[in-house]
Amino acid sequence: MIDRSRLEAIVDEAGRIAHGFWPGAGHAVNSWEKEPGSPVCEGDIEVDGYLRRHLGELLPSAGWLSEETADDPQRLDKGLIWLVDPIDGTRDFIRGRSGWCISVALISEGRPLLGILDAPARGEKWIAVAGQGAWRNGQRLKASTRSELQGARVPTTSLAKVDQILSMVDQPNSIALRVAMVGADEADLVATLRWGFEWDIGAATLIAREAGATVTDAFGRPFEYNKRDPRAFGMLVSAPDIHSAAVDHLAERANQFLIK
Numbered sequence: 119m120i121d122r123s124r125l126e127a128i129v130d131e132a133g134r135i136a137h138g139f140w141p142g143a144g145h146a147v148n149s150w151e152k153e154p155g156s157p158v159c160e161g162d163i164e165v166d167g168y169l170r171r172h173l174g175e176l177l178p179s180a181g182w183l184s185e186e187t188a189d190d191p192q193r194l195d196k197g198l199i200w201l202v203d204p205i206d207g208t209r210d211f212i213r214g215r216s217g218w219c220i221s222v223a224l225i226s227e228g229r230p231l232l233g234i235l236d237a238p239a240r241g242e243k244w245i246a247v248a249g250q251g252a253w254r255n256g257q258r259l260k261a262s263t264r265s266e267l268q269g270a271r272v273p274t275t276s277l278a279k280v281d282q283i284l285s286m287v288d289q290p291n292s293i294a295l296r297v298a299m300v301g302a303d304e305a306d307l308v309a310t311l312r313w314g315f316e317w318d319i320g321a322a323t324l325i326a327r328e329a330g331a332t333v334t335d336a337f338g339r340p341f342e343y344n345k346r347d348p349r350a351f352g353m354l355v356s357a358p359d360i361h362s363a364a365v366d367h368l369a370e371r372a373n374q375f376l377i378k
Contacts, residue, residue: 142214165204207292217290223320233321261330262357297322301329
């Protein structure tokens with residue numbers, strides 16, 4: 119089994135590197151767009167390089183899939199891969215807000231085995247191990263147990279008319295942190311209706327699931343990781359008792375998005 123203490127030390131150091139670029143700590147930031155609407159900054163690149171070197175040394179047999187590294191198809195032949203988003207929530211990072219984190223997951227045969235979110239601007243470290251549970255700052259997590267969809271807490275800044283049966287709570291820019299909020303019983307539901315990438319959700323969905331949440335794509339199907347195309351359409355993470363109602367609530371829109 120992997121040396122967890124070494125892994126946590128590596129991710130801790132990555133957090134310190136990222137924090138050293140964060141404008142919220144008084145540092146200047148150099149950022150640009152990889153493509154329209156997709157920002158990246160020096161912190162992303164530095165953290166990505168650091169993690170690739172040190173996680174590679176920790177587990178040389180594992181493949182690599184990261185938002186900031188060109189995809190190497192040889193990962194498809196690996197039983198284990200590191201799945202990394204060096205800074206999830208780059209918009210909050212660039213603006214000096216705290217809603218960002220480093221996301222690291224170890225994927226085994228298409229399933230998350232271990233996940234870590236490090237959010238140094240918030241003083242939070244989230245960890246989950248498959249079959250063993252999830253923790254934030256050493257405190258074991260227990261997911262939301264809400265039983266009704268109406269009034270469910272959703273981290274968002276606005277709600278469409280059809281969604282106004284729900285209740286808004288604070289929304290970090292990081293989708294990983296929003297998912298983790300369900301595992302911490304700070305939200306009842308996180309849903310997306312768009313194409314997203316494995317590195318955005320690998321660690322966070324394990325954290326939510328190990329805390330007791332239900333995790334699927336927008337249609338209620340389980341996720342697979344280390345696919346040739348590392349995308350999935352939509353995500354639905356919720357308290358178990360409202361999950362089927364949430365799938366039904368989103369179904370018409372989810373189908374319309376795919377038809378477009």
